Amino acid sequence: MRRSVVTGIGVIAPGGGSREEFWQRIVGGKPAIRRISRFDPEPFRSQIAAECDFDPFAYGLTPQEVRRMDRFALLALACADEAFADSELDRSSLDHERMGVSLGSAVGSTIRLEDEYVVASNGGKDWVVDPTHVGPFLHHALVPSSAATELAVRYGAQGPAAVISTGCTSGIDAIGHAHTLIQDDEADIVIAGASDAPISPITVACFDAIRATSPRNADPEEASRPFDADRQGFVLGEGAAVLIVEELEHAVARSARIYCEITGFAARANSFHMTGLRPDGFELSEAIMDAMDRARLNPEDLDYISAHGSGTKQNDRHETAAYKRALGEAARHIPISSIKSVIGHSLGAIGSIEMAACALAIQRGLVPPTANLTTADPECDLDYTPGVAREVTVDHALSAGSGFGGFQSAMVFSRLEGK
Template sequence: MKKRVVITGMGALTPIGQDVTSFWEGLQEGRSGVRSISRFDPTGFPTTIAAEIPDYDPLDHFEAKVARRMSRFAQYGLVAAREAVRHAQLVMDRVDPVRVGVMVGTGSGGLDRIQEEYQKVLQNGSQKLSPYLAPAMLANMASGEIAIALGAKGPSAAVVTACATGSSCIGEAMRMIQYGEADVMIAGGTEAPITPLGLAAFSRIRALSRRNGEPQKACRPFDRNRDGFVAGEGAGVVVLESLEHAVQRGVPILAELIGYGATTDAHHITAPSPDGAVAAEAMDRALTDAGLSPEQVDYINAHGTSTRANDAVETMAIKRVFGEAAYRIPISSIKSMIGHLLGAAGSVELIASVETIRHGVIPPTINCDTPEEGLDLDYVPHTARKRDVQVVMSNSFGFGGHNVSLIVRRWDPRDESLITS
């Protein structure tokens, strides 16, 4: 029998808050983290805005020699992981470290270090290259750094599914616990794509909003005037445990992770399949895994990128799965406030989903002024909404056609069946 999996800790580093508490406050306020880029001079780029983490200083978190060896994405992942582990009251010498694993992925990896060190090679030759570049640029290095820092000696990996990475890592970590490969998994996603190279790459395929004069209004999921996503950065990490292990430790349980579904469009390297059928299949699989009917979902945290194709296809897929119920279920995209965190998006959005359940507040889709024709669901425009929420579905879709849906449910400590079954 599969083990039940619960969430006991969460950590977040985002453009509107550098911990879970401040991040959640920003979401409730409908606060935008999109600004003109300050990390480098974006003059001459078609897009000059992004959702940066303001006032981030590596030396606030790491010794100088440690910060020098780590790419920014790995730093973000470790900062979020430390918060999640503290939140979970997880002390490694009180558990079996070989039963604690790490699965934290990234879509882009160490873009910042790659670009910096390449410039050194061009200007001064290969002998000036940092010896830290080889490990710093690898996509698995956030997981590696987290495992080293925390002493987690169980299974470690970095699942990479582009913008679905964080959700894929959480879903696969869930499976490891369900089938007995680990008791605890530290899982999520991290991303630091706001570099000249990253900005140029996404600008070149016209994926980014060019609303440079109104940055806080640039990301507008489901709105008829949307013109692309806004690049964001940050990390989201959760501590997953088997129910038995969490109860044995006597720690508070935040929510239960009950469903995971994944599919691949097999259609195009960047565009979603236009009929939404395979994305809908991922949602169906998550519902089946959770043992739920569509009517039992109270809120959908949408992928909602603010691109022309994605928002339309996701709406279509939701209608396929939920039928008439789609029109009564609130749906919102927090990317409207924090931008698109790419490989970290799904994990940060799952944290928002858990907070929605815990606090009874659905975050809004800001800037959704006039939904496009056919995008006629309840997108919770402009302001947060108080609502009792028991079950949340969180969707993530990535370049390459990756589709992932996760489902979390409120944990009720009075429900003895969840402890004894």
């Protein structure tokens, strides 16, 4: 069986414009959440978000690229540049036919599509729109696969390229797809990760309608409270993470620095409800057990779990039940944390950001905390690492995710033997 490893990481997240800034932010447990600044949020129930201070020009992107692409695609390109540089791959010696792209996104070019519609419809007043009023690159925004194309063109990747869109599990699933491409001998290198920039009026209105986001507008830094008894919903975020996923022997042959190995991945659908979750956590627990089986691990082998931990009442209880069902008594002894308490919920991007956190936790022996966890929900009675980062030797890390539509995914990263 061909094995896949992570040799490069790039991250842009709220409060952190690079891999190192992101890591320092999450281990410091200081939430990067504030009143929405991209538009006037006053009409909305939830008026807060975790925004990235992202200037694409500061990352070397050109005016042409900025005009052509939505914010989510620009975030992906900037992260890929950091990941590629981190991997120290020599572009001149690559076999481009053996390089692929696997990019996840839940909502794609939301900002560009909404902005163009507002212009074309005269602020929503005209039912019949005039297409001459829209920009020349609207078709790029309509087709989510354009972001994977941009990455492929930038790096000359001529192998498989795809956008994976499975709601909030898109980031995990995109890395899982990369892992499968390498196992199946379809590629030796895959640029893999996810990006979303959903902070727009239409997105905020959608989540307001189902009361999924927190209305704690007066104290935004304390609004994201996974597993806390006083939680009131998740906080919308944005961001991206890109990993360089490489076949093990290919990486060893060039003496690459290896963060970790991808040892297990599994996904399930709950076939239950578009936004609801079964309280017993059955499908998520099945995905966790399958991923653990593929990694050939027992529950007591796990050293850290990066939780989905969205901060909604049903998710946190569902997830706690899933860990207990999948891991048994060992679930009570494994440090678990939710970095959404610090950087919010960036929808499809968050899974790849959480996998980046797992890779860094393995490398650095430190588990980030769950911020704002002051009074635990009695039904969420596992070790959710409240408040302060913890020094832990992490040889095996699990991340689990749930997405609207009934998607449930799990992935295991492991320290490479001898590293």
